[in-house]
Amino acid sequence: MKKIAFVLILAFLASFSFAQSFIGIAMPETHVQRWVKDGNQLKAEAIKLGYRADVQWGNAEQAQQNQQIDSFLTQGAKALIVGCINDGVGSAIRSAARDKVVVIAYDRIIPNSKDYDYFITFNNFKVGVLQAQSIERALNLPAATKAAPKNITLFAGSPTDGNAFFFYDGAMSVLNPYIQKGVLKVVGPYPKTSADKANFQRIATENWQAPIAKTRMENLLSNDARSVTLDAVLAPNDTLGRAIIEALKADAKYRGKLPIVTGQDAEYDSIMSIKNGEQYSTVFKDTAKLAEAAILLADQVLKKQRINIPGAVLASGSLRSIGNNGQKTVSAYLLDPILVTKDNIRVPVDAGFYTAAQANQIRR
Numbered sequence: 001m002k003k004i005a006f007v008l009i010l011a012f013l014a015s016f017s018f019a020q021s022f023i024g025i026a027m028p029e030t031h032v033q034r035w036v037k038d039g040n041q042l043k044a045e046a047i048k049l050g051y052r053a054d055v056q057w058g059n060a061e062q063a064q065q066n067q068q069i070d071s072f073l074t075q076g077a078k079a080l081i082v083g084c085i086n087d088g089v090g091s092a093i094r095s096a097a098r099d100k101v102v103v104i105a106y107d108r109i110i111p112n113s114k115d116y117d118y119f120i121t122f123n124n125f126k127v128g129v130l131q132a133q134s135i136e137r138a139l140n141l142p143a144a145t146k147a148a149p150k151n152i153t154l155f156a157g158s159p160t161d162g163n164a165f166f167f168y169d170g171a172m173s174v175l176n177p178y179i180q181k182g183v184l185k186v187v188g189p190y191p192k193t194s195a196d197k198a199n200f201q202r203i204a205t206e207n208w209q210a211p212i213a214k215t216r217m218e219n220l221l222s223n224d225a226r227s228v229t230l231d232a233v234l235a236p237n238d239t240l241g242r243a244i245i246e247a248l249k250a251d252a253k254y255r256g257k258l259p260i261v262t263g264q265d266a267e268y269d270s271i272m273s274i275k276n277g278e279q280y281s282t283v284f285k286d287t288a289k290l291a292e293a294a295i296l297l298a299d300q301v302l303k304k305q306r307i308n309i310p311g312a313v314l315a316s317g318s319l320r321s322i323g324n325n326g327q328k329t330v331s332a333y334l335l336d337p338i339l340v341t342k343d344n345i346r347v348p349v350d351a352g353f354y355t356a357a358q359a360n361q362i363r364r
């Protein structure tokens with residue numbers, strides 16, 4: 001009896017000592033809508049589990065994010081949740097490791113670092129597969145012929161973001177067989193995979209900046225794509241997809257009949273665009289679930305508990321490479337992405353992904 005009471009007191013004291021621990025949340029940017037939500041959600045989840053928490057956004061500048069991380073360390077953070085910008089984050093993560101602070105790479109891998117052990121994200125290869133499958137279905141590629149091939153142009157995300165490679169390689173795993181058969185033609189550069197660095201660089205979009213993608217689409221329209229009609233554009237996320245659509249809409253050829261344009265993030269503006277028949281698809285990644293899972297992971301690591309994250313699987317087999325940061329392979333926990341088109345537009349709405357006012361607009 002005494003022993004039980006003693007264990008209970010210890011457990012109580014242990015939970016109390018974590019209760020006031022501080023979690024620093026470092027998000028990369030606000031020009032992509034999702035990160036605002038991610039940051040706020042992470043903070044709310046941390047508070048829900050009894051932590052103190054603060055969130056900062058890095059304005060797509062690694063130096064700025066490093067200062068924010070340093071300030072979290074000065075404030076005595078016990079854990080950091082980091083969605084980084086590029087490999088310049090390494091020095092800040094080294095300082096965290098020196099202070100024995102738990103670091104969780106959030107959504108994006110922290111590249112080239114030996115100084116952390118955990119990564120939580122989505123199955124990013126599958127994100128790309130889903131994007132390409134939506135093109136495959138919309139263009140009915142299995143029935144396409146060499147005599148009347150379909151035309152596609154390819155965009156990729158930021159070459160500084162490890163996710164961009166997985167998105168692209170996932171998509172090309174679906175599209176390459178059609179390209180090889182000659183029933184799908186690539187207009188503009190064609191990196192078969194992200195390993196073709198030179199060509200990948202030509203289709204990549206530095207820091208996921210919409211104006212860069214828009215200008216590149218405009219250039220394609222007046223050069224490589226001038227004498228063809230595009231049937232599809234592989235766009236790596238919603239922010240870039242909408243920028244590409246803007247460029248397309250300014251071209252008389254596509255007025256009233258846009259190519260199939262993909263995306264990802266289920267951003268409200270893109271869901272409305274899908275509803276209105278402009279953007280064709282997006283990939284819904286339930287970032288509320290990701291935030292909840294990330295804080296739970298930090299909590300379990302801090303408390304030295306066995307890791308058990310409902311809704312996430314530890315990457316194994318070929319997916320283990322998602323956790324390879326160039327210096328070591330960290331434990332990567334993966335959530336599942338879902339393809340959304342007009343047909344199942346309600347999926348993210350029903351998941352409670354939008355505000356009530358937004359949900360009403362989508363449902364109308």
Ligand code: BGC
Nearest residue numbers: 032107108161163208237265
């Ligand atoms: C995220 C995407 C996001 C992109 C741009 C990626 O790392 O996984 O969801 O659209 O960054 O912020």
